[in-house]
Amino acid sequence: MRRRTLAGLAALAVAAGFAYSATAQEKVIRIGVIYDFTGPFAAGGSEAAAIGTRIAIDLVNERGGVEGYRIEPVWADAQSKAEVAIAEAERLLTQENVALIMGVYSSAHCVPMAQKVDAMKRFMWANVCVSSAVFKNKNLRYVFRAQVHSDQFGWASCAFLNEHSEKKMGIAPADLRVAIIHEDGPYGSGVAAGNESNCEQYGMQVVLNEGYSATAPDLSSLVTKLRRARPHVILHTGYNPDITLFLRQAKEQGLRFKALIGHGAGYGQIDKLWATFGEDVDYFFNVDPVAAQLLDPATLAPGLGDLIAEMVRRYQAEKGPGEVPPHVSMGFNQTWIFLTDVLPRAIRDYGGFDPEALRKAALDTDIPEGGTIQGYGVKFAPPGHEMAGQNLRSSPVVMQYVKAKTYIAWPTAIQTIDPVLPLPAGHTFAAP
Numbered sequence: 001m002r003r004r005t006l007a008g009l010a011a012l013a014v015a016a017g018f019a020y021s022a023t024a025q026e027k028v029i030r031i032g033v034i035y036d037f038t039g040p041f042a043a044g045g046s047e048a049a050a051i052g053t054r055i056a057i058d059l060v061n062e063r064g065g066v067e068g069y070r071i072e073p074v075w076a077d078a079q080s081k082a083e084v085a086i087a088e089a090e091r092l093l094t095q096e097n098v099a100l101i102m103g104v105y106s107s108a109h110c111v112p113m114a115q116k117v118d119a120m121k122r123f124m125w126a127n128v129c130v131s132s133a134v135f136k137n138k139n140l141r142y143v144f145r146a147q148v149h150s151d152q153f154g155w156a157s158c159a160f161l162n163e164h165s166e167k168k169m170g171i172a173p174a175d176l177r178v179a180i181i182h183e184d185g186p187y188g189s190g191v192a193a194g195n196e197s198n199c200e201q202y203g204m205q206v207v208l209n210e211g212y213s214a215t216a217p218d219l220s221s222l223v224t225k226l227r228r229a230r231p232h233v234i235l236h237t238g239y240n241p242d243i244t245l246f247l248r249q250a251k252e253q254g255l256r257f258k259a260l261i262g263h264g265a266g267y268g269q270i271d272k273l274w275a276t277f278g279e280d281v282d283y284f285f286n287v288d289p290v291a292a293q294l295l296d297p298a299t300l301a302p303g304l305g306d307l308i309a310e311m312v313r314r315y316q317a318e319k320g321p322g323e324v325p326p327h328v329s330m331g332f333n334q335t336w337i338f339l340t341d342v343l344p345r346a347i348r349d350y351g352g353f354d355p356e357a358l359r360k361a362a363l364d365t366d367i368p369e370g371g372t373i374q375g376y377g378v379k380f381a382p383p384g385h386e387m388a389g390q391n392l393r394s395s396p397v398v399m400q401y402v403k404a405k406t407y408i409a410w411p412t413a414i415q416t417i418d419p420v421l422p423l424p425a426g427h428t429f430a431a432p
Helices: 002-022 040-062 082-094 107-119 150-169 186-201 220-229 240-252 270-281 304-319 326-350 355-364
Strands: 027-035 069-077 100-103 123-126 143-145 177-183 205-212 233-237 259-263 285-288 397-402 405-410
Touching: 027 040, 027 082, 040 069, 040 100, 040 240, 040 304, 040 326, 069 082, 082 100, 082 107, 100 326, 107 123, 107 143, 107 186, 123 326, 123 355, 150 186, 150 233, 150 259, 150 285, 150 397, 150 405, 177 186, 177 220, 186 205, 186 233, 205 220, 220 240, 240 270, 270 397, 304 326, 326 355
Parallel strands: 027 069, 027 100, 100 123, 123 143, 177 205, 177 233, 233 259, 259 285
Antiparallel strands: 285 397, 397 405
């Protein structure tokens, strides 16, 4: 099915190509878009993000393009493999003559790709990957990301626990036992480092911090360590296959806890988790950039509510009714920011869309809070900053799943559910 999806995207691009050539005077900007359409990352959110990206491009083109240019995406499948992602980025830039690279789901792909593209003095706009290591102390010039970063993920879950631990579970933060488990790539390791430093700053007891390979065939020893550590809360960062394996073996071995907080990726795909585990994943939490449809449109800039509704309508027309994963909003939002704010400014104010013009235009971006469909604003860290190229106004939220539906649990100011802590009695994983 995922291969058919990629083929369908490619067919759309080819068909569009014929349309472009039919009108000689029509101007085109080719953008290389890299996502995982095959392999384990596809189902973990990459395909959903690609659809969000395509919807944004379609809408911009339908509204007349960008400063007289039509956007032509050139799609590439990273196949859930870092070496393929890097090779595809180089192919797009050197053979397909694209103006820039966009997309990238996995941080394990994003970290080396960002350095490669920047060394080539070409432009990259990261839509989904979150590892802080993409930018931290790298001083990249031509790579930008409006998306949140992993240090913020690590902070959000600990701040949420600090606010609710005693109030909801009767456990003071200083007595709260926290276990951190994570896939050992840049994504998982980055979030875990943020979890550890932030939870310890709140005085919580980190009783286990354990990494594992996302392709590990067996996680039973990890479950055994968790049973011995007896955490109240598990903070987990992983992709779809390893999360599935962990939860299956945790259930088999009788692991119990009071709460589980995931951090994006596989935990952002509640439809797939629910299809596998049903009510066993009820009341789990997930830290992620918010799914835009969960926000009150009144808190956003005028017109964004209608834009969100159209994004949801088009996604559900293609994939059917049901939950719209947060990765759809990520793919859509970052693409929309680039196509409606950065790219027009580059053309108008800096004479085109070469890497230097795009770099200057991105550094001029100044979108206030509430100015994007995910609620946060956009202002990029300047050259010389330890996170140069990263959006300093981005922020994630903590969501909770109840009966396969998603609600905002934190920050409290925008919550749509009073968070349920601890897991209710009778839940498969509920600790006594």
